[in-house]
Amino acid sequence: MRLLLACLVLLMSIPALAENDAITIAVVTQEREPVQPVSPLDGEIKDEGVAGARLGIADNATTGRFTGQRFTLSERTIPKDASPVDAIHALAADGIRFVVADLDAQVLLAAASAPEAHGMLFLNSRATDDEVRNEACRANILHTAPSRAMLADGLAQYLMAKRWRKWFLITGRTPGDRLMTRVYRRAAKRFGAEIVAEKEWTFKPGHARTDTGHVTLQSEIPALTQVQDHDVLVVADEANEFGDYLPGRTARPRPVAGTHGLVTTAWSAVSEQWGATQLHARFEKLAGRRMNAVDYAAWAAVRAVGEAAIRTRSSDPSVIAAYLRGSDFSLSGFKGQGQSFRPWDGQMRQPILIAGPRLLVSVSPQAGYLHRGSELDSLGFDREESQCRL
């Protein structure tokens, strides 16, 4: 009888246990105009970011099978120009506490400030804005996307390793481009480079596709780049409007780096080392294309939650969030070193790749940029420089 009772109790508790152990992570994206690729070699991407989150859940689920933990992904989209508050309300109603935010900075801040956002943890996988990691930082946001300052510092360290000290900056017309140029300037100052010339790109985008496009570009770009001598042309063109047109057309035979040419990025289709081949293979099987930096940040966000849940053997959001921020946390991010979160601003420490168009060129931090803590903290805003007050 006693045994029967015990069995009954056990049986009844199984579904409850399973329910308790399910960890749901939402990936919230916003409706965007699809970006038309400049090169005919690139296809239009419709599942950027979300595809990375899907792979992250699959990776979590495989491990969860052995620890008895279940992971599910809930995909949500915020309509164009809509407030994210409704989406946050819906997530709260579904009891979801982990949110991978594939959102622009202002939408991210609005989401994280929504009334029900208090008990949620947001993982920013899209916005590279330094503002959301500094003066506008929030206690409920971690960032797996690198900041623009990290990208600029990673590039600057490499350019200084090459002794390419004299930079010519070209800035695009978006607000993001201007922010990028600002951190290039900061990086030049930090690492001892000199900005010898600056120009803005003012032409109309996308005209290379017309039959005479290359003729126009062939006269416009030399005119634009006719400046005093420099070692490298550093470009800020986040929307891919013109950067691809620069290599091979500049007035002086100088390399192009930044958002184009030698690309400074958290992840690249050309990554191979440190097991990147395997991550790409899994991603390609799932998405039918190579993984890019936005996919990578979403993957890292989902994997980070999974890693913390598995290490703590917990599905309690507060336990998982505390572990994520702690010094024990380390994510294997296929870039050769463990990746953890900076306690002062919630930014994931990570190496920055310098990618060529066909192969990887280098990885920063470069040798010799020492740091009392982690050398990864030589990229971006260090503890003393941070404006974040959590």
Add this chain to the structure above:
Amino acid sequence: MQALIIAALCLGFMAQTALAGTIYVSNEQDNTVSVIDGDTLSLVDTIPVGRRPRGIGLSADKEKLYVAVGDDNRIDVVDLKTRKVEGSLPSGEDPELFVLHPDGRRLFVANENDNLVSVLDIPERRIVTEVQVGVEPEGMSVSPDGQFVVNTSETTSMLHVIDASTLELVDNVLVGTRPRVAQVSADSRQIWVSSELRGTVEVFDAQTREPLGKIAFEVPGIPRELVQAVGIQLAPDRSRAYVALGPANRVAEVDAKTFKVLRTYLVGQRVWHIALSPDGKRLYTANGNSSDVSVIDLENREVIKTIGVGRSPWGLVVAP
């Protein structure tokens, strides 16, 4: 009399060097296996194999060499007399590391892309069964008593224990981040597992899977993140363990009883897998980034030679 002494010395020298064996090194980016003479410590041959050779091991009779060629999804079989690939074995997709069971007929293969350990029957040339493990299975080892096989999964960060007779998972143990190599001790009583990103080695009781110790490594002047743990070699007499420290370019010598790090040796860049000579007096290391092999004289505690091999040497094995 003098001649006799010299002759005796010579004999002693020959007997000793005869034990140095032949070293085979898989070159991941060259699609070759380098052959190093253990007596002269020079490169004597290069054998072309399939694409992306990594895991490398000897057949039971030591006359064949098995080489996992991941991009060709098979295991090449090299005849060591002719030094030519004489055929291949099925392996499942993307084989990385494998281990030969003491029965001499079964090969346990980690299929990196498929989250599987495949069990291959060599004479029958077929996969007998597949065991589902974690994401990116890599490290493989078998207990010398033949009872169990262990595997690590890099992204899942687990040690998986497989019963070698029922071919079922017995246990899954969470270990340090990105576990690379597992090795079962000569007495089948301990399992040693390296964690690449934590830079640690954990030692478990093979029966209970209780942790027995954790070894951390420090190299002055090298950032903590770059002191990683990869290849492990346990001395057959169970006195020592050797651990390759990856981008720290060092191999650590550990007291296998007290788990204390005794010393480190400076070797080539990004040292990966390591192998002991049959007499246990030398350690050979595959240095992935400098494309060479370092030879450590363990008696005199010094690196005695560096031998250039193919591009990105990955695994190595010593034949008597």
